[in-house]
Amino acid sequence: TEACLSEIEGAGALNAFVHKTPEIALEQAKAADARLKSGDAPAMCGIPLGIKDLFCTKGVPSQAASNILEGFKPEYESTVTQNLWDAGAVMLGKLSMDEFAMGSSNETACYGPVVNPWKVDERQLTPGGSSGGSAAAVAADLCLAATGTDTGGSIRQPAAFTGIVGIKPTYGRVSRWGVVAFASSLDQAGPMTKSVRDAAIMLGTMCSHDPKDSTSADIPVPDFEAALTGDIRGKKIGIPKEYRLEGMPAEIEKLWEDGIAMLKDAGAEIVDISLPHTKYALPAYYVVAPAEASSNLARYDGVRYGHRAKLGAGEGIVDMYEKTRAEGFGPEVQRRVMIGTYVLSAGFYDAYYNRARKVRALIKRDFEEVFAQGVDAILTPATPSSAFGLGEMADADPVAMYLNDVFTVTVNLAGLPGISVPCGLDAKGLPLGLQLIGRPWEEGDLLNHAHVLE
Ligand code: GLN
Numbered sequence: 001t002e003a004c005l006s007e008i009e010g011a012g013a014l015n016a017f018v019h020k021t022p023e024i025a026l027e028q029a030k031a032a033d034a035r036l037k038s039g040d041a042p043a044m045c046g047i048p049l050g051i052k053d054l055f056c057t058k059g060v061p062s063q064a065a066s067n068i069l070e071g072f073k074p075e076y077e078s079t080v081t082q083n084l085w086d087a088g089a090v091m092l093g094k095l096s097m098d099e100f101a102m103g104s105s106n107e108t109a110c111y112g113p114v115v116n117p118w119k120v121d122e123r124q125l126t127p128g129g130s131s132g133g134s135a136a137a138v139a140a141d142l143c144l145a146a147t148g149t150d151t152g153g154s155i156r157q158p159a160a161f162t163g164i165v166g167i168k169p170t171y172g173r174v175s176r177w178g179v180v181a182f183a184s185s186l187d188q189a190g191p192m193t194k195s196v197r198d199a200a201i202m203l204g205t206m207c208s209h210d211p212k213d214s215t216s217a218d219i220p221v222p223d224f225e226a227a228l229t230g231d232i233r234g235k236k237i238g239i240p241k242e243y244r245l246e247g248m249p250a251e252i253e254k255l256w257e258d259g260i261a262m263l264k265d266a267g268a269e270i271v272d273i274s275l276p277h278t279k280y281a282l283p284a285y286y287v288v289a290p291a292e293a294s295s296n297l298a299r300y301d302g303v304r305y306g307h308r309a310k311l312g313a314g315e316g317i318v319d320m321y322e323k324t325r326a327e328g329f330g331p332e333v334q335r336r337v338m339i340g341t342y343v344l345s346a347g348f349y350d351a352y353y354n355r356a357r358k359v360r361a362l363i364k365r366d367f368e369e370v371f372a373q374g375v376d377a378i379l380t381p382a383t384p385s386s387a388f389g390l391g392e393m394a395d396a397d398p399v400a401m402y403l404n405d406v407f408t409v410t411v412n413l414a415g416l417p418g419i420s421v422p423c424g425l426d427a428k429g430l431p432l433g434l435q436l437i438g439r440p441w442e443e444g445d446l447l448n449h450a451h452v453l454e
Contacts, residue, residue, distance in 0.1 A: 001029035001090050004048040008092060008142050016127075016137040018053060018111045019061045020093035028090040035088055043201045043225075045088030050095045050137040050146040055081050055189070056178040057091065064180040065109035066099045068328025069306040078178025079210045080147060080189050087205045092143050095133030099330045100297065101154055101182045104404040106132025107394060108332045116162060116387050120429045125387040128158030128404075134192045135162040145193040145202050149179060151186045152285050153408025156420035159192055160382035160433025163422040165199045165454075166192045167447070170440045171415035172217035174203075175210035183292035184215075186285075186412040196421065196451045200224035203443060219441065227444030228451045233267030235449070238375040242278035243407060245384065251426045252381045259379055259423055259434045259453060266452045273375060275366040278410060280359045285409040286402055287343050287356035293333075294340025300328060335398065364414040371439050377449045380407050382420040382433035407435055417443045421450045 005025060008017050025048065032046035056062045056074035063069040077085070085091070098108040105126040106114040114132040116125040117140035127136040131148035135158035138146050148155040150168035159166030167190045174189045181187060191202035204224045210216040239260065244253075264270055302308040302324030309323035329337065343352035370378070384406055393401050411418035417440070420433040434453055438446030 001025050001048045004092055004143055011140055011142055014115045014117060014136050014140055015112055016095055016114050016133040016142060017050065017093045018096045018133065021060055021091050025090050025092050028085065032088045032090060042087040044084060044205045046090060047144050048090040048092050049084065050092050050134060050143040051081060052131055052134050052147050052149060053094045053097050054101055054149050054180045055147060056180065057081055057094065061094065064100050065097045065111060066328065066330070066333065067110045067307055068300045072306045076178060079175035079208065079212065080179065080206045083205055083208055095137055095146060097133055098130035099333050100180065100293070101130040101149055101151055102293070102332050102336055103129040104157055104401055105129045105393060107390065108330055110330065113390050115390070118162060118387065118430055123389040126161065126390050128161035128387065130154040131158050131192060135159055135164060138164050138192050138194060145191055145198055147189055148192045149187060149189045150412065151182050151289060152412050153405045155190050155192060156382050156408050156418060156435060157404055159420040160431065161387040163431030164192055164194060165196055165419065165421055166190065167199050167203060167419040167443065168411065168417065169203060169207070169443055170417045172215050173443065174206050175208060175213040175216045177210055177212040181296040183289040184296060185292060186289060196447055196454055197225060197228060200228055200447045222444050224444045224447055227448050229448060230451055232263065232449055232452055235268045235376040236374050237263050237268045237270050238273035238370055238378040239270060240273050240275045240278065240378060240380060242275050243380045245406070249385060252384060255423055255432045255434060256381050262453055263379065271375065273370045273378070275370065277359065277362040277366050281363055281410040281413060282402060282406055284356040284359040284363065285405065285413060287352050288360060290336040290340035291344050291353050294337045294344065297333070297337055300325065360413045363410055367414045367416060376439070377446060378437040380435045382407060382435040386426045386428065386430035386432055411437055416440055417446050419446055419450045421453045423453055
């Protein structure tokens with residue numbers, strides 16, 4: 001813990017840790033020492049972690065990287081972080097992210113962008129997003145692991161951009177209680193770690209059935225670490241033809257081929273599969289996610305949390321709502337609230353929101369059919385490129401940024417577990433990640449496949 005705290009002090013330029021909690025960390029570390037001595041030491045005992053700013057941590061600023069939550073210190077602890085503390089883990093502080101987890105570059109954070117610790121020329125690179133602070137902190141060894149959340153790729157894309165492991169569990173595996181909501185039917189928390197084994201251990205601690213989250217599944221949590229046998233002989237790996245995008249960079253093609261070869265060498269059978277509705281996933285996601293976000297973010301009204309705008313003479317409560325939200329939400333969040341409100345409005349609900357829900361059902365069915373054919377896992381690239389430069393996409397059409405999520409959003413729409421595993425470097429020397437998608441509730445098996453790719 002002390003070593004991590006001093007690394008964090010020296011790594012201010014990365015801008016990953018935005019609220020440091022050294023007093024809490026040292027106190028928890030002492031308690032962990034005592035537990036270790038007494039022989040009662042769970043797997044996470046004494047492990048120093050960084051926590052994404054989206055998690056509510058009692059008495060510690062939890063801002064979702066938004067000005068609207070400035071000064072907000074929750075009265076309660078999220079279930080996921082509580083599970084980690086109960087298992088002896090140590091909180092080093094809170095990590096930056098895109099505002100309300102909306103973004104793929106960590107550039108929408110109210111704290112300014114996070115810098116990717118990977119550097120190959122004079123450019124500063126994005127660590128990806130929205131869990132960019134988590135990814136940068138783990139990659140730069142500021143903590144042993146971090147929590148992330150993934151609504152459309154926010155664990156897997158930054159993991160790929162920084163050369164670490166990130167898993168989004170099956171929807172319902174991890175409690176959403178106390179995690180600031182973005183799109184409730186898609187959001188899941190997960191670990192971001194240096195290795196698949198670390199991910200297995202940490203995921204096991206994060207999971208629990210939680211009556212405080214009505215979508216939390218009441219099913220047993222298996223020993224994910226025990227599943228890491230490295231034996232995938234006879235397993236069927238699907239390669240979806242729809243993920244072979246036109247104009248995909250040659251090095252992403254090669255990464256995919258290398259991954260296929262590794263799984264084949266380990267005794268798996270490779271089969272071509274089709275997920276025919278894949279091309280509708282991004283448009284469906286960018287209707288469903290903003291719709292849910294516009295509803296979830298209605299609670300930030302200047303009354304209940306954080307920032308409240310100052311009013312002029314004669315201004316009333318409606319002015320207060322409007323001014324507070326105009327001042328507190330950044331441009332990307334405002335865009336999503338407007339899109340979401342539009343697609344949910346009486347005149348457009350059927351044309352957009354209802355249609356997107358139907359498309360979502362078809363995407364889910366595509367996966368169900370493939371799994372019914374005996375496929376154990378699906379292999380795809382995690383991202384269409386390696387990390388891009390900070391500011392490079394800032395002035396581009398927002399849709400260009402949304403394209404980062406092309407390989408990841410299907411997994412959230414279908415509620416499936418997905419993992420990103422670092423698999424080598426591109427020609428510039430930057431990390432690339434492969435994604436494996438698993439059957440629902442089979443995270444152990446998924447982690448075992450990922451272990452073979454390490
Ligand atoms: N990049 C996607 C978005 O902006 C995904 C974000 C996420 O998974 N939280 O919505």
